[in-house]
């Protein structure tokens with residue numbers, strides 16, 4: 001083990017013996033009391049030394065026996081320490097590819113803020129390389145989103161779409177101008193390849209299957225990123241049925257008129273799906289089905305509104321939610337849709353309740369969890385609002401874990 005104080009958090013001394021790791025409140029922590037010798041010793045925890053060498057250095061600095069163990073233990077306990085050599089075989093393989101790791105270094109540093117166990121950040125980053133994700137739709141949102149995922153280290157991103165690239169599909173980070181007139185799917189796949197920090201060998205890709213993959217679709221996650229605003233405003237429950245039936249996690253993202261939408265993220269049978277959304281809307285507004293039928297029958301032939309900045313923001317937020325799930329967390333779009341509209345871009349979440357009449361079964365699951373899980377109290381953090389409205393098993397456990405480490409946590 002080579003302990004390393006996570007370099008992602010900038011250090012500052014609040015007073016002579018209290019050190020603050022990190023600047024932004026979301027991940028900052030305060031450690032104290034720390035005497036001067038221990039403070040100097042912290043600088044040695046940079047991942048270049050194993051424990052035997054650290055013991056030796058500590059003795060030279062006059063630190064009592066057991067001090068190193070106690071310090072390392074408490075730093076590990078507070079999630080401030082990583083193991084520069086940990087994470088298993090896949091992490092070692094990634095470390096061996098220096099150029100690839102250099103591309104992903106900021107992402108690794110960011111992962112170190114949420115993956116607390118030693119070696120876990122590199123293990124998670126390496127695990128992305130074995131995942132397969134499908135993006136359905138290669139417009140301004142879908143093509144950028146697919147490129148973001150592959151750029152962030154997801155091993156295989158499969159883009160699906162029909163037709164040819166139109167001039168208005170072009171977007172920085174997505175379909176390039178020189179692809180106009182080409183088949184959309186081909187052009188998007190080329191953009192995805194160009195964004196990848198590494199290209200896994202072909203034979204490896206063909207045989208690769210992650211244990212998280214659904215056996216029927218073969219994808220850890222499917223992202224529905226339609227070019228038509230109607231399909232994101234009113235996602236078609238019938239189109240989602242194969243995903244629900246196969247238990248494939250999926251996420252919706254797109255732009256309708258002047259509004260960008262991310263969500264819901266659907267864990268089939270666990271969180272509200274397109275069918276739940278549709279039924280909930282019909283409950284609240286009996287004219288909803290009539291409107292949807294009109295919108296569907298009169299598909300517009302003209303170019304749809306899609307603000308480039310909004311589309312890019314949607315792609316970014318959706319990629320973040322997708323990566324959170326792929327890394328093992330539950331994104332806040334589970335049971336919710338995040339929306340922002342031009343010109344104010346004020347992101348807010350709308351709940352997508354599991355509907356008792358929906359065949360996905362999420363409503364019954366939710367009922368069970370309501371009785372078995374204690375209700376988590378509000379933290380004042382806007383991101384946790386949705387989790388509170390529809391408590392999910394993973395989220396409430398995590399919230400409790402965060403509370404346990406409260407002695408290390410400071411409001412800054």
Ligand SMILES: [Zn+2]
Pocket residue numbers: 271272273274275276277354355358359360361362
């Ligand atoms: Zn449903």
